[in-house]
Structure formats: structure tokens, C-alpha cells
Amino acid sequence: MICKLCHSFFLEEDSIFGLFSFSELCQECKEKYSPSRLYEVFPIRGGIVEYHYLYDDLSLNVYQKQYLSKYLSVFYLDMLSNDKNFDLFIFLDDDVLFEDEYLGLFINGFNNVFMFSLMRKEIIYKDIF
Numbered sequence: 001m002i003c004k005l006c007h008s009f010f011l012e013e014d015s016i017f018g019l020f021s022f023s024e025l026c027q028e029c030k031e032k033y034s035p036s037r038l039y040e041v042f043p044i045r046g047g048i049v050e051y052h053y054l055y056d057d058l059s060l061n062v063y064q065k066q067y068l069s070k071y072l073s074v075f076y077l078d079m080l081s082n083d084k085n086f087d088l089f090i091f092l093d094d095d096v097l098f099e100d101e102y103l104g105l106f107i108n109g110f111n112n113v114f115m116f117s118l119m120r121k122e123i124i125y126k127d128i129f
């Protein structure tokens with residue numbers, strides 16, 4: 001099989017469990033790109049911003065970002081449950097973060113904000129607020 005992330009050939013161990021499902025990633029990529037849910041919390045006027053992300057300090061190309069973005073579904077489940085009563089959900093992609101000053105204006109007026117991204121973005125507090 002060919003790994004969908006590194007495009008190298010790999011062999012899976014034959015077993016009864018592998019008959020109907022094939023692994024898309026080699027063992028090395030499974031370990032390297034295993035998502036871990038990380039977050040930061042910072043205060044804003046009258047509330048908090050929770051910033052969640054899955055990967056810290058990885059360099060990914062566009063194809064890898066696209067493939068790994070399927071793991072963002074954990075955040076979608078948070079959005080659906082909304083047990084912390086967030087007022088606003090923001091997906092931080094490269095375009096949103098590029099406009100720091102607008103992000104601050106957008107958040108202004110909300111108390112509980114949930115931001116999430118695939119990769120950790122460097123958020124400079126003073127540039128946003």
C-alpha cells in the first residue's frame with residue numbers, strides 16, 4: 001500500500017481485521033501525525049477565549065493539511081454539544097489569522113469564544129486586543 005501522507009510503500013501485517021479495511025497511513029506517519037488535543041485559554045474583557053488545536057510545531061504541506069483536517073471533527077462535536085455555552089466559534093485558518101486586527105474587532109462583544117485550528121497559530125495577544 002502507499003501511505004497517503006508520505007507516499008512511501010508500506011506493508012500491513014495480515015490479519016482477520018485487515019480484510020475489510022485497509023490502513024491509509026504507514027506506521028511512521030500514524031505515530032508522527034497522531035492528533036493530540038491541545039488548548040490555551042486567555043482572558044478577554046468579561047470572558048475567556050479557549051483556543052484548541054491538534055498539532056504543535058509541525059510543518060505540513062497543503063495536501064497533508066487537507067488530509068489531517070478530517071481530525072477536526074472532534075471540534076465539530078464540541079460545537080454541537082456546546083456544553084460550555086460558547087457565544088462564538090471561530091475556525092482559525094491562515095486567512096483569518098492574517099487579519100489580526102479584524103479578529104479582535106470580531107471577538108469584541110462576545111464573552112465566551114471557542115477558536116480552533118489544525119496547527120497551532122501564534123496568537124499575539126496585544127495585536128488582537
Ligand SMILES: [Zn+2]
Binds near residue numbers: 003030
Ligand atoms: Zn507515511
